[in-house]
Amino acid sequence: MHSVTQQSSTIAKEQPWYSAKKYFSHQHQRRSLDEWSLGGILIIGVLALFICVVLPLYSLLSKSVENREGEFIGLANFAKFIDTPSLYSSVSNSLFIALLSMVIVTSLAFLTAYAISRTRIPLKGFFRIVLVLPILAPSLLPAISLVYLFGNQGILKEVLMGESIYGPIGIVIGSCFWTFPHALMIMLTALANTDARLYESAEALGASPMRTFFTVTLPAAKYGIISVAFVVFTLVITDFGVPKVIGGQFNVLATDIYKQVIGQQNFEMGAAVSVILLLPAILTFITDRWLQRRQSALLTSKAVPWTPPVRSIIDKAFFALMILVSSIILGVIAMAIYASLVTFWPYNLSLSFKNYNFDLMDGGGWDSYWNSIQLGLYTAVIGTGFIFFQSYLVAKLAGFKLLKWFFHLFAILPLAVPGLVLGLAYIFFFNAPDNPLNGIYGTMAILVVCTISHFYTVCHLTATTALKQIDPEFESVSASLKVPQILTFWRVSLPVCMPAVLDIASYLFVNAMTTVSAVVFLYSYDTNLASVAVLNMDDAGDIAPAAAMAVMIMLTCMVARLIHWLLGNVVLKHTQHWRTR
């Protein structure tokens, strides 16, 4: 469930992170004690990322070429994977689902983003909020909702004309639902950069609106569209929540890993499938890096914002589309809420909170909900503190070029690792008896560490972008005034970057609440989580309580976003009055 939405416009104009040349130039500055101690913290940061990201992935890779006894067997696991027809068919199933979802979501995201940024439809603010709502819910919520809508006892079962929702249809709809907000956010960024002068030139040269669209609008959004396509493809192919709930007998790669590891305890095969699952993610990652450099080159000139003209037919058509998409999203969410409140579907439709009595069900009860809150808070507080301060050191500490190069590499890496793969890698690494960190296995600590690592990249890039925007000479000035750098961080850099810090905290909290993929391998009896409880209750047939727990997660995330909004718009307005003239 990692998202690359917020970083789509980030490392622009910067040299590519991998261009090692600029990091290895010879320099021999004598450092002050101040710089040495901050450098020490940076070293700790690099080591932490090395232990929490690189080493687990190494364990996973080595496990995939070993047999159960730990002997090196080359690619035998992969060969076995290809020879097993049921496993191999899940490759084509996964590709089919991911490609279809990619086409649907990319088209819809382009049209809706176009409606928001390039038309004169009313209620844009409302649509914007509704369309990103699914990001606040676990990916399991749409799947459960679909069961109630189109399942065996679903209220709209007839619409499918005899086809079953359990299978590709359900997976595609559910996947589209939860990946849509990620796609929309990238697309909005891509379409936000208009240059009125281009449109005026096109008009002055007599181009038809259609020709203007194909020669001006579409080329400018080209990289955004490609980026969305890749991101959606990866999100869908690595997600296992939706296919688990609504996939029926339709196997995909992500559920295979889960079954191999949780069902059959076949860790080696799980590792092999994980490595295969890494491939599309790495491909997406490389494409995205490449695209961003191309995109940034496009945006160098100072553009004049464009105001869309009144085009009544087009505006009406887009308004209708927005109503339709919003209704579907609200409908799916409403269905989940309704289902969670119905006493006993479909026989006793009276409303009650019976399904919220989680303690009566298997799956962890209310404890799992509080565990999730705890995980969310720890992740937000510790994660934001660690990520922001380390990003600050990478961006603003003088020297330590080699160290920074490695840090950046390690910080970008998690973007290419699906949650499921990371979770499995954590088992291999932290559960190894000879690992001195073995003690955190099965505790809340490993969940926090794993969640921070899982969502590291977007936060790191958000922080880096914010830090790059502040004057690069602040540190030089404070050094010339003999003020320790840490004091300048506290008095200037941190307050100036407060909005970004809040963004990171809120992003981490919401993702910690909704994520299933990595933590499903890592929770223990004492650290059951709400999102995992949804999965387990659904597995046990307690679908209504599963819906109720999913609704609880969504409501909690909404409250978190509301607090974020309040902090950002009310509290910060007071402390940040220096921003206004």
Added chain:
Amino acid sequence: MSNQTYLELHNIDQMFGTHQALKNVSLNIAEGEFVCFLGPSGCGKTSLLRIVAGLDTPTSGRIFQAGRDITHAPVNHRDFGIVFQSYALFPNLSVADNIAYGLISQKVSTNERRARVTELLATVGLSGSEGKYPAQLSGGQQQRVALARALATSPGLLLLDEPLSALDARVRAHLRQEIKQLQEKLGVTTIMVTHDQEEALTMADQIVVMNQGVIEQIGTPQEIYANPISPFVAEFVGEMNFLSAKVSGVGQMQSGNLTLHCDSSSTLPIGQAAQLAIRPEDVRFQADNSAGNILNARVLNLEFLGSRVRSSLKLEDHERPIIADISMNEMSRLNLVLGQNIVCQFPHDRLHIFGGAA
């Protein structure tokens, strides 16, 4: 101004990869002096300033400040205040907090701090702005706050990195004066980096003209302007016409058919190729026959510049036209028109000679 050397740079080299930004730069700066590093972008002037500040380390060479070797001293162990082109004012701190920023770490008491801020604001002409935030100030005002902040800790050395380039022309001219007066009043040794020759000429006690990582010339503004040591300096500081010529005798140069007499005690051997140069304002139109160096020319173009007219003249037997500036007073007497043939004179004491072909 005392003549005691305050800052010494010995044989500074700076390499960025394979690019040599500074080549064997040596320089002495006297206490209380206002020095300008002047040159086009990429000439190494900012690299040199950053080395003095300790923001970069030279590849080789040594730096002494007040007798102390500071070549490898970290920034916060050096004694200087700095004003950047961007001012780098802390946006979330008030003017008073910005200025007092360096005082807090010096453990100055609150009252003294407040008094010092008030005093500095009065010095830079911004009394009463304590509570404002940088975003509420104009560019010129921000510049003064940055200056006050740099001076707050009474540093021995003030570094100014293109401090006026972000301001519009009027404010710039005004601040030029103010900074110079303030510097004289405080007597603080100051280095300013600039690419603007006018700024350097009006403000500096000494100008260091730099080009491609080396120092071309060091001298007072008058020296630099009147006796440029190289064609580069001549062209970069003020404007200059060049004629290719050959040494044809003692104090005598041959350029095409023209034989010109000159003062400059040049050591060039007879027959050596050289460049003859004259500034546009030094071309005379009132021929003094006894002095020689009289030329026939045709007016190719006239450009009205307000207080003067810039003429473009085609010299007899010379491809490249020269430019000559004529004051409005003289113009009203001469009444030049396009295509007119006129007589002009190159005063021998205003001719510059540079060795080597053009």
